Amino acid sequence: MTVRVRFAPSPTGFVHIGSLRTALYNYLFAKKHNGRFVLRIEDTDRSRFVEGASENLVRILEWAGISADEGPGYNGTYGPYFQSQRTSIYKEQVEKLINAGAAYYAFDTPQEIEQMRQRQRNQGVHTPKYDYSVRDQMRNSLRLSSSEVEEEIANGTAFVIRLKIPKDRIFRFQDRIRGEVEFSSDEIDDQVLIKSDGFPTYHLANVVDDHLMEITHIIRGEEWLSSVPKHLFIYESFGWDAPEMAHLPLIFNPDGSKMSKRNIQSLDDIPAGKVDPDVESYRRKGYENSALINYIALLGWNPGKGTEQEIFMPDELVTEFSLDRVNKSRAIFDLNKLNWLNKEHLGRQPTEELVKRLEPELTQKKIDYKSDQYLYQVVDLVKSRLAFLQEFIPYSHYFFQDPEHFDEKGIRKRWKSDSAKLVLEFCQEISKLETFDVKSIEEALRRISDHHDVGAGRIIHPVRLAVTGVTVGPGLFELLQILGKETVIRRLKYAAEKLPVYKQQ
Ligand code: GLU
DSSP states (O other): OOOEEEEOOOOOSSOBHHHHHHHHHHHHHHHHTTOEEEEOBOOOOGGGOOTTHHHHHHHHHHHTTOOOSBSTTSOOSSOOOBGGGOHHHHHHHHHHHHHTTSEEEEOOOHHHHHHHHHHHHHTTOSSOOSSTTTGGGSSBTTTSOHHHHHHHHHTTOOOEEEEOOOSSOEEEEEETTTEEEEEEGGGOOOOEEEOTTSOBOHHHHHHHHHHHTTOOEEEEEGGGGGGHHHHHHHHHHHTOOOOEEEEEOOEEOTTSSBOOOTTOOOTTSOOTTOOOOBHHHHHHHTOOHHHHHHHHHHSSBOOOTTOOOOOOOHHHHHHHOOGGGBOSSOEEOOHHHHHHHHHHHHHHSOHHHHHHHHHHHHHHTTOOOOOHHHHHHHHHHHGGGOSSGGGHHHHHGGGTSOOSOOOHHHHHHHOOTTHHHHHHHHHHHHHTOSSOSHHHHHHHHHHHHHHHTOOTHHHHHHHHHHHHSSSOOSOHHHHHHHHOHHHHHHHHHHHHHHOOOOOOO
């Protein structure tokens, strides 16, 4: 049996972190089992249609490295993959349910339904339902004769098709994550399958497509768990086997509330205790796609006891992932952990990739990066120190031009009365060097500090300040080597002449 899984979003304009996780787990499960990952767009709710939403969704999935094997814009022989293009299939299929006595036409107007609910409320029913207890009092094909039904349809009376949920049935199934789950049919109403606009509801379309697309495993958020009994009854009525199911625990804000887009404009302005559920915000902010995927993988899954590993590259996730290690308990989104992972991933990216990503911006900002090789060295040195790649230019500007400003606080703290003298002596010492590399630069510096019997810091800090204008950065000797002797000497001399010595406290 070939594993076939699907991600079946209803495009609503933005991709929720929870949806990305569902897509990811399906993708990983498919890859791990040499299966197929299907993308199906569930767009039958025309009132929620958002122009461009599915293109946006595909773009974000691709950014995250989650490519479908089948779906809109991909290959596949099970299409169309937009449910809105499959309405004739649902109509044809629902006929089978009607013929099997599992579904029926209902012509009730909204007023008639409201009156029925009111009658139930008057009898003390808490949550009124259109179900076995009332269906034979309503205007539907169970009560009307077939000629009356034909007449209603011929007259163009609006109708829906409902599922005839049996009374007193227990629907039981084994969820791959939650174990045995059961529902009583008495809790369920006669679900609409085809709406009055002719479009199917989620329930019908989802079951029909999962069957016709030969889906073997359904992996989705726990919010869909309560739909399972309806789906099981639909499968049963069609005479089809239901796929295996796995319902993923929900993801919550740090304060325990549901992740919602309300009151959140950007990642830089988040109300306390909340996080942004919109994947696009993380992409725009500059998160590494592999870090976000790593983080999201851990939201509900762990690699197992005895494994401390938290940093996973995408292909490692494919080998490690298993549904058996998905937790039952809910997950809390922790931005600090994501930020930590981002830094770790950035530091692990191949330097040549980062160079490629940086070059266009450097060119656009007219920053002279000398050569690809020079840029490579700089990126290689600083990448593990950046939280985001876009910090690269502000963090490493001095590699590309002499500093124009010198950190005021740094001068006060580091530039002492003897700094100019020590820096110039260091200058002289390095000018004699034949090879200008980390080792010889460091030795030159030690010679000066030994000679004057001062700690190396008395030279290291002023040199860094003089050469970079700032007090923090990568290893000093590495950065001097990259800058090159000539540049270093020029900058040291300039600083020795220009930097003021403030009164020492
Ligand atoms: N269209 C549903 C959604 O928006 C699909 C749920 C499922 O996977 O069955 O998530």
